[in-house]
Amino acid sequence: MMGKVLMRWKKPMHFSAVYMLAILFLNLNSCSQAQEEEEILEIDKKNRVIEFSGYEWIVRTSDEEKLGPGPNYFSDSEENVWVDDEGKLHLKIVQSGGNWYCSGISLRTSMGYNKYVFYVSSRVDQLDKNVVGGLFTYMNDEEEIDIEFSKWSDTENQDSQFAVQPSYIVGNKERYELKLENNLSTHFFDWQTDKIDFGSFYGHTLEPDETDIISTWTYTGDNIPPDSEERLKINLWLFQGQNPSDNKEAEMIIDRVEIY
Numbered sequence: 001m002m003g004k005v006l007m008r009w010k011k012p013m014h015f016s017a018v019y020m021l022a023i024l025f026l027n028l029n030s031c032s033q034a035q036e037e038e039e040i041l042e043i044d045k046k047n048r049v050i051e052f053s054g055y056e057w058i059v060r061t062s063d064e065e066k067l068g069p070g071p072n073y074f075s076d077s078e079e080n081v082w083v084d085d086e087g088k089l090h091l092k093i094v095q096s097g098g099n100w101y102c103s104g105i106s107l108r109t110s111m112g113y114n115k116y117v118f119y120v121s122s123r124v125d126q127l128d129k130n131v132v133g134g135l136f137t138y139m140n141d142e143e144e145i146d147i148e149f150s151k152w153s154d155t156e157n158q159d160s161q162f163a164v165q166p167s168y169i170v171g172n173k174e175r176y177e178l179k180l181e182n183n184l185s186t187h188f189f190d191w192q193t194d195k196i197d198f199g200s201f202y203g204h205t206l207e208p209d210e211t212d213i214i215s216t217w218t219y220t221g222d223n224i225p226p227d228s229e230e231r232l233k234i235n236l237w238l239f240q241g242q243n244p245s246d247n248k249e250a251e252m253i254i255d256r257v258e259i260y
Helices: 002-046
Strands: 049-052 055-059 081-083 089-096 099-107 115-121 131-140 143-149 160-164 173-176 184-191 196-202 213-219 231-238 250-259
Touching: 049 081, 049 250, 081 099, 089 231, 115 131, 143 184, 143 196, 160 196, 160 213, 173 213, 231 250
Parallel strands: none
Antiparallel strands: 049 055, 055 099, 081 089, 089 099, 089 250, 099 231, 115 184, 115 250, 131 143, 131 231, 143 160, 160 173, 184 196, 196 213
């Protein structure tokens, strides 16, 4: 009789323990999810968020202090960053109150190894020599893939480059000249585990005629970033924080971004 009683007692105890563990797991999972949602809401409160090309992007602000790159002031105002009625992204460098304010956005989600395509709709080959337009993934200063439009304050420089950071390492950068014929150009990098393919073409196409290929490059060096928590970013800023040499506002327009 005692053995039967013990057997009957053990079964409910086992069920109760499993049940309690399940409840604890659900509560912890619920708390974790709630915390994550709270953090997302907190980001929304602190930062302006825009929708562009089917994704959510956080608009950068430096809160009235200079930050890198540059360093520069960055503003999240609608004068600096906006999406127009046709769905195109506009980034501007704007003067206000005696200061020049740059612009930048970051994708809210890490996309990792992928092909990143940018359909540009402005004459980025005509940016002021002190202005830099950047299309890039960023985790830290040594895990970064760049397409950049700039003469880096030297009028003799070519106006564009593909780069893998650290770009000072020989073989981690390829400079080229755009020589655009109109506002439309396509730029991409295809980030893979063992290589990164880059390309710039005339027009909005990924199947260019041979005469529409501006530049291509394949990187197979030692600094291919690992797939981590990097973010895709687009920015327009001033090299070394210098004023535009022509003292005029600058703008870069992106028709759309594709990631696949």
